[in-house]
Amino acid sequence: MKTLLIDAGNSHLKWAWLTRQGMIQDAATAAYDASTTQVLDAAWLDMLPPQRVLVASVVPRFTTELTRWLAERWGCPVECVQSQAQGFGVTSGYQQPATLGVDRWLAMIAARDYGEEVCIYDCGTALTIDVLIQGRHQGGLIFPGSRLLQRSLWQG
Template structure:
């Protein structure tokens, strides 16, 4: 089993890759005590063969996570970084490393799973939109505040509404009849309008339909309001991580055989065209 970890600004998410098949994991809210978060998430998990991480949580958090993994499972996690080109995708950024690793992985996942052009919408603390052509060319993207940031900024900066309690679960139509619901509906429709305009403009510019793929923690609030055809892809980043894990050889099952002396050997897969590495497997028989 390979553990895939996505450390975001507010949540810690994970999935597992079992014999090339992506399995759902879980998510916990990040707290001020990250080691408690790690224990809550993974104390009962079997020891993984490898750990791949994407993180926007900062250097201090990443170091704490790496040390916990090494103590818990004696594994060195691989932190995935953005590249100028790889896995069928070409990064549009002039400084490729400035594109967030989570966005890079979502691009890889979308290119692997979908044919044709797509617009990837990640609805998290910030909302990002990335345009990807069918040939894997990333054309660039947009970043705007997410739902919570929009609402919080209004409460902090607009006079007279700082004391209003917001209930994001409240049902609201197009128009609200109180200030709290007006803020909630306004933030939702702001993002909906942006997404629909970008997808429509891309389709016109590229002269072909552009598929909208929506991921992130707030995706389920946005999706029902969209009039453009959209797919919910909650595991898009993990799909991209799985592509990298498979191509690294980490996700390849080991082949077993017997040497002439009768010892059982486990042949660990290597990169295509490279020789396999053999490891002795010792078992006790009663």
């Protein structure tokens, strides 16, 4: 069974195939420089359909369009990953865990394997910094990324 893993960020779509053996293969990325349908058609139209799709998205509108595209083109269901209060050895520091971006949640789960005290930096459209101590999210910060900050300064 092949699973398509999708990370839909604010400006880029990233994906990779997960094999039965748990190996990642054929990772790729595409910028959102066109309509969702155009981006997906260009990236995936010639691919064989996966048996399972897992999506981590910080863009709700894109998630809706992606789910529709997958149903129409491949007829496969989509499982959307959400931030949780607890899971995989990590406890969210948010009173409302669903408000923590799923990208940050998954990064903390991955970072948990690197030690008891971890600081996670993610530099994308936004710069995020999160601290994890003994599996407990201590909090974090979010700033505009370099392009977003530059654009906002130019616009006044």
